[in-house]
Amino acid sequence: MKIVDAQRTAQAPPTESRPAVAASADKWEDIFHADLAADTAVEKRLFFREGWIVLILALLVLLREMLR
C-alpha cells in the first residue's frame, strides 16, 4: 500500500467552524435543555415504575405465602 496523504492535505476542508453555528447557538442551547428535561423525566419515570414493580412482586410473594 502506498501513502497518498498529499491528496488529503490538498483537499481537506477548513478546520474552523462556520459562523452559522455561533448564530444558532441559542437554538442548540434550547435543544440541549429540551433533551435534558425529557431524559430526566424518563429516568424519573423508571424510578417510580421500578418501585411499583417491586411492590407488586412483594405482594405476590406475600399472597402466595398466605395461600399455602
Place this chain on the structure above:
Amino acid sequence: MTIAISNPRRDSRTEAADNAAAARTRRIRLVRVLWGSVVLIAIAVGVAFVLPQVSRRPYTIAICVGLAFCGALPLLASLIQYTVIGLHRYRIGYENLRSYYPRVAIVVPAWNEAEVIGTTIERLLSMEYPEDRVRVYVVDDASTDATPDIVRAWHAREPARVWHLRREKGGQGKAHTLNHGIEQVLADPWAEAVLIIDADVLFEDSALRRMTRHLSDPAVGAVTGYIKEGTADGNYLTRYIAYEYITAQAAARRAQNIFGSLACLAGGAQLHSRENLTRIGGAIDTSSLAEDTFTTFRTQLSGKIAVFEGNAVVWAEEPGDLGGLWKQRLRWARGNVQISLDFSSMWLRGRKYGNLGRALFALIWFSVLLMPLSMIAASVGLLGLLLIDARHSLAVFRVLWILHAVLYLFETAMAFALDPPTARRAWAEAILFPGVVSLVIIIYSVAPEPIGALFVKSLEGLGVDATPRVVFWAQAFAFTWLTVAMLVAYIAKWIAARWRARWLPAFLLQVAGYGAFLCAVTFAAYVREIQGARIIWDKTIKTGKVALPR
C-alpha cells in the same frame, strides 16, 4: 476523493507475531482455568460420593448443595443489577452536564457494505447536530462491491463532510480497518471527538448530541448509546434479540453506570473524546475479537469514566437466522474469553484497578462468561443430591427455581418499564425467553401441588403410572435441564445449518430457551479458544433491512 493509506503503526509481521504470542498466552491461561474448574468439580463430586462410604453424610449433602447453588450466582448478579436500575437517575449526572457540541469525526469501517452504506451516510448527515461539526470518514476495507462508488458519490455531493479512506489491501478485520481511519482523523486537529460505528447502524436524530453532552464533563472519556434491533420485517429471532438488548443494554448497562464500571462500549456506537482516544494509544486493539470491550477497559483503567446513555438510540440489523447469530455471538464470546485472560491481573484487585477490579464487577462479568460452567455445576449438584437424599434435593431444586421465577417476573416487568415499544413488539419472546421447559419448571417451583397433580394426570392420560421409578426419572430430567437445554440449543443450531426445515430449529429454540442458546455459544467459545482457533473477523452479513421506526 479516495485516500489510500498504509498501515500506520506497526510492521505487519511484528504485529502478527505479537498477536500469535498473545493467543498462545491466552490459551495456556484458559487451559489452566478450565482444568482447574474440572479438577475442582471432580474433587467435589469424588468427595461427595466417596466420602459417605467412609465418613459422614452431611459433607456430601453440603458439597452437592454448594454445587447446586453455583447455578444461583448468575441469578444473584442479575438481581443485584435489576434492583438498582431505578436509582440510575441519581447517578447519570444530568444536572452537571452542559450544552456541548464538539466537532465529531465519525469513523465507519466498511467492507462490501453497498447494501447499507448509503443509507447510513444519509442518516449521519441528517442528524440534528450542528451541520459543520460532523464529518463522516468511511474506511473502505478494499471492498469489491459498489461501496467505493457509493461513498465517492457522497463525497462529490458533500465534499467537506464525507470522506472516503480507501485501503488497497484489506481483510484484516474491523480493528485494523478502524485504525486506518483513526490514524487519519487524529493526524488532523479538527476532530474534538471520534465516533466509532458500524456500517449498518442508523442513528436517531438526537442520538449523537445526547452522547456528546457527557463529554462536557472532562472526567468522561467515552460514551455509548442504546443499540436496538431494528430489522423492518423481523422474525422470532430478531425479536428475541430485541428483547435481549433491553436486558443486556437498557437494564444491565444502567446498573453498570451506577456501579461505575461499564462492561462494554457497544462497537456500533462508541464516542470517545480526542483526549481519551489518544490516552489509550490512539488505536484500537487488534489482538482480540472484542476490540470494543478492550477499548472500554482501557478507557476506564486509564482513569476516565465510560458512560452508557440509554436515551441515545441507535438502530441496527441483527442476524435473522440461527447460523448467523451463532457466528456473531461466538465471535463476541471468544472475544470476552480473550479479554478476561488478557486482563487477568485486574480481577478482584479493586485497590489497584478501581471499580473494574472490584468483586462486584467480577461477579457481573463472570456470571455471564462462566454461565455454562455454573449451569453444569448446578446440574451435577442437584443430580448428586437426588441420588443420596431425594427430599433435600427437591427442596434445593425448588429454592433455585423460585429464584429463577422471581428474577423472570422482575426482568420481564422491568423490560416493559425500560423500553415499552420494544417489549410490546417482542411480548411473546419476552414470555418465552427462558424456554418452554424452564417455564413449566418455574411454574412448578411456585405452585408444586397443582402442577405435580397435572403431571400425574398427564402421565395417566398417556397410560403411564406415576411409579417411583418414573418420578425419579422425571426429577432427574428437571434437575439436569439447565445443562440439557444447552445441548438442545446446540442441536437447534446444528439442524439449522444442515436441514431446510426451518420450523424444527425454531421449535427447539423455543423449547430450550434463548439463554440456553447463548450458554451453548459461550461453551463453544471455550472450546474454540482451547483449540487455539485463529482470530478471524467473521463478519455478520447485513442486508439493509434496518429501518428507523415511523
